[in-house]
Amino acid sequence: MKQKVKNNGMLMLTALIWGSAFVAQSAGMAYVGPFTFNSLRCLLGALVLLPVIWILGRKEKSVQGPHTEEKKGDRKTLWIGGICCGIALAVGSSLQQVGLLYTSAGKAGFLTALYILVVPLLGVFVGKRAGIKIWAGVGLALVGIYFLCVKEGFSIVQGDLLMIVSAFVFAIHILVIDYFAPKVDGVKMSCIQFLVCGVLCAVPMVIWERPAAGAVLDAYVPLLYAGVLSCGLAYTMQVVAQKDAEPTVASLILSLESVFAALTSWFILHEKRTPRELFGCALVFLAIILAQLPSKNLRAEKSLKGEAASEINKETEQFETP
Numbered sequence: 001m002k003q004k005v006k007n008n009g010m011l012m013l014t015a016l017i018w019g020s021a022f023v024a025q026s027a028g029m030a031y032v033g034p035f036t037f038n039s040l041r042c043l044l045g046a047l048v049l050l051p052v053i054w055i056l057g058r059k060e061k062s063v064q065g066p067h068t069e070e071k072k073g074d075r076k077t078l079w080i081g082g083i084c085c086g087i088a089l090a091v092g093s094s095l096q097q098v099g100l101l102y103t104s105a106g107k108a109g110f111l112t113a114l115y116i117l118v119v120p121l122l123g124v125f126v127g128k129r130a131g132i133k134i135w136a137g138v139g140l141a142l143v144g145i146y147f148l149c150v151k152e153g154f155s156i157v158q159g160d161l162l163m164i165v166s167a168f169v170f171a172i173h174i175l176v177i178d179y180f181a182p183k184v185d186g187v188k189m190s191c192i193q194f195l196v197c198g199v200l201c202a203v204p205m206v207i208w209e210r211p212a213a214g215a216v217l218d219a220y221v222p223l224l225y226a227g228v229l230s231c232g233l234a235y236t237m238q239v240v241a242q243k244d245a246e247p248t249v250a251s252l253i254l255s256l257e258s259v260f261a262a263l264t265s266w267f268i269l270h271e272k273r274t275p276r277e278l279f280g281c282a283l284v285f286l287a288i289i290l291a292q293l294p295s296k297n298l299r300a301e302k303s304l305k306g307e308a309a310s311e312i313n314k315e316t317e318q319f320e321t322p
Contacts, residue, residue: 007241010237010238010240011237011242011250013237014238015254015255016260018230018234019259019260019261019263020225020260020264020268021226021229021230022112022264022265023268024222024223025097025105026104026108027269028219028223028226029097029100029101030219031215031216031222032215032219033208034100035201035202035208035209036211037226038090038093038094038201039201039202039205040223041198041223042089042093042194042195042197043198043227044226044231045190045194045230045232046192046195046231048227048228049187049190049232049236053185056187078185078188078189081177081181081183082189082190082191082193083192083193083196084180085173085180085196087197088176089197090201091169092173093166093197093201095162095163095169096170098162099160099161099162102157103157103162104269105264106265106281107149107262107277107281108163109260109261109265110144110148110262110280110281110284110285111149111163112166112167113255114141114145114288115170116255116292117138117287117288117291118167120134122171133290133291136290137288137291138287140286140290141283144285144287145160145164145280146280147277147280148160148281148283149280177189187235187236187239251292255289259285262281
């Protein structure tokens with residue numbers, strides 16, 4: 001029970017860091033451009049994960065032996081996965097960062113969280129069926145987006161549109177991670193993806209933004225928060241906590257990222273919300289929760305597994321009884 005509470009607490013802290021990072025991203029662009037901010041934060045994230053990888057590697061060798069080596073096939077898969085994730089992350093985070101120039105941090109948090117709905121929808125194209133709760137969530141989210149983003153004349157502002165597109169890209173990013181993560185070391189792949197994303201974002205940074213050293217130094221607080229805490233620490237906590245956490249509970253807790261984004265933007269940036277926008281936020285959040293509730297089939301399957309495990313334990317006890 002203590003371990004469960006600890007894991008849920010770590011996931012809650014992860015959601016808080018990710019949600020409040022929207023404030024750091026918005027504040028950082030008062031000094032540097034979106035590609036500069038993305039490039040530097042991702043490179044910082046990769047740098048922070050290097051000592052984590054070293055520490056975890058030493059622990060693994062102490063358990064499995066000093067002569068443990070990574071296979072060439074695993075190393076190749078690791079780099080392919082890291083590069084693919086890095087490309088998707090570069091596109092998604094760039095759309096998100098540019099969108100923050102035209103929309104509020106709180107609204108960006110809710111719209112970005114739509115990736116939780118997009119992931120199962122994209123799964124339909126690879127043969128995975130979406131249940132009725134997913135489709136209900138999509139419908140509820142569309143209504144929420146209407147109240148949150150659509151102004152008079154049925155127009156969506158540029159920043160909101162970029163956030164919605166970024167949610168689709170982040171959904172692809174999650175599916176890529178889902179494919180490669182079981183095959184490789186998650187922390188190492190994360191480090192590679194941050195490195196790739198940082199390098200890719202550095203290209204438009206050098207071509208179009210050409211940041212001055214003084215401007216980068218002025219943005220050091222948002223950069224450190226988004227790079228060290230959001231990229232490095234939060235991801236590591238997620239990996240550690242989800243090893244022993246119930247997936248549904250974990251995803252529900254992490255979806256609080258959108259709530260924390262709205263709260264921190266209100267508290268720190270003093271962003272105001274109209275009643276119409278608050279109603280839209282509530283609908284989007286309800287859609288996210290609805291999409292992650294386990295289906296009856298899943299609950300029945302878990303119940304059967306629990307009963308089977310119980311029967312096995314009873315039989316084992318009978319054999320062990322003298």
